[in-house]
Structures are given as structure tokens and as C-alpha cells.
Amino acid sequence: MSNTEDLTISIRTQLNTKFIGHNLYYYPKLTSTMDIAKRKAQEGADEGTVVIADEQTSGRGRLSRTWLSPRGNLALSLILKPSLDKVHQLIMITSLAVVRTIKKVADIEADIKWPNDVLIGGKKVCGILIENEVQHDKIRFAIIGIGINIDLDPLATPEISSIATSLSSESGKEITKDKAVIALLSEIEQLYLESQAGAPIHQEWKRHMGTLGKHIRVKAGESIEQGKAETVTEGGNLILRRADGSTAEIVVGDVTLMRD
Helix, strand or coil, X not given: XXXXXXXHHHHHHHCCCCCCCCCEEEECCECCHHHHHHHHHHCCCCCCCEEEECCECCCECHHHCECCCCECEEXXXXXXXXXXXXXXXXXXXXXXXXXXXXXXXXXXXXXXXXXXXXXXXXXXXXXXXXXXXXXXXXXXXXXXXXXXXCCCCHHHCCCCCCCECCHHHHHCCCCCHHHHHHHHHHHHHHHHHHHHCCCCCHHHHHHCECCCCCEEEEEEXXXXXXXXXXXXXXXXXXXXXXXXXXXXXXXXXXXXXXXX
């Protein structure tokens, strides 16, 4: 039996969720879990369907960036079908679920860098990508892509060693993919069901937002804003306080931390 088959069986037998992960596709190697999940969603896959790959050859992140995804990473995409008025909470749900998962499996406190990265000690350990398909003012489906560095050795990948880390290297112990997947899917489902039922999750998300209080530069297209990250709104937007005292509400952008 292959390692992929062993992991699939381990996840399926231990996962205790209502619907997330009941349809699980685990591949040794893929171009992109996002592409496969999107195709399955377009073909009518059930909500909660999960696609995992040990290795991606064409992984992608936000803003059309390439996401390095060699072996040692967890590359996972999940199909959800939220209501239109709750779709903005998906980034909160996912990043919170990752923070909870890291605490559960590695006993490490992680921070969220607005809008979609999870950091340990200022280094990136997880990236999140969300793509929605809307039809007639209704979310047909949303694809959540999650890339977590599990047992990747950052020093073996020079191009990211100064800005990235992994759970195993930070915790000093082996973190297995099946345990990480089981914890992650369970946390996502709990938060997702609470969100769809109307429970507030914004405050917990805000408490884990490491960007707040920092001086930052935000680039959105050709626009650049600088100032202090003051707070985040219930809709997930970032409120930035400029040097002249005025504020800007940032809906989307790429954040760089600046030295105070």
C-alpha cells in the first residue's frame, strides 16, 4: 500500500465531521488542488469535498503568485457553498482554523497577517487562497485553498528560507499530515457551521491579527497606502491610520511590515 493510500485511510477512519472531508481525494502529485477542486465543483461535487496533494507542480497564491509546494507541504482545497452574505467570513474561518490547528498539533501560537497569511515568529507557515463562482447573485461554490508547511526544511529551499518556516522546524517534533488534516478539517467545519448559523467570529479573528498596531505599507494595484494598522471591520477590511490622522479602509491589498 502506498503512503498516499495509508494517509487517506488514516484520515477517513479518524475524521469525525458532519460533512467536510466525507468526499476526500488524495493525490501524490498534482498541478494544483485548486484546479482539481474547481473542476469537481463544476461537475456537481458535494459541499465539503476535499482535494489534497503531497506535491503541486503549479500551485498558486494570491495576486497570481506562484506558491511553492514541494513534498513536506500540505496542499489542500475544499469546496464550500456559503450564503452570499457570509462569504466574506471564509477568510476569517480558514485563518482561524489554521491558527487553532497549529496550536492543537504543534502547541505553537501563530498570528494572522492580514488578509490571508499565517505566521510563526514573523515567518510564513501558511497561505490561503479563496476563489468564488457566483451565478445570479448566489454563490454557486467557493474553493478554499490552504498551503501549510508541515515538515518542509526551509534551509533546503534557499529562495524562501528567510521568510518561511514549518511546523516541524518550529516545534522540534514530527507533525504528521494526517493529524494536521484531521484537526484542520474539524476546526473549519466547526467555525463554518457557527458562522452560517449567525455566530460572530470577527472578534476571535481580530485577537489573532498580528498586523494590528504595526506600521505597514499596503499595495493594491497601482495604489499604495502607508500608516498604522488600526483595526479590522466585521466585513474583514483593514482600517489604516495615515500619518496625517486620516483613515483608509483597505478591502484588498498586499501588506508589508515597516520598521517603526
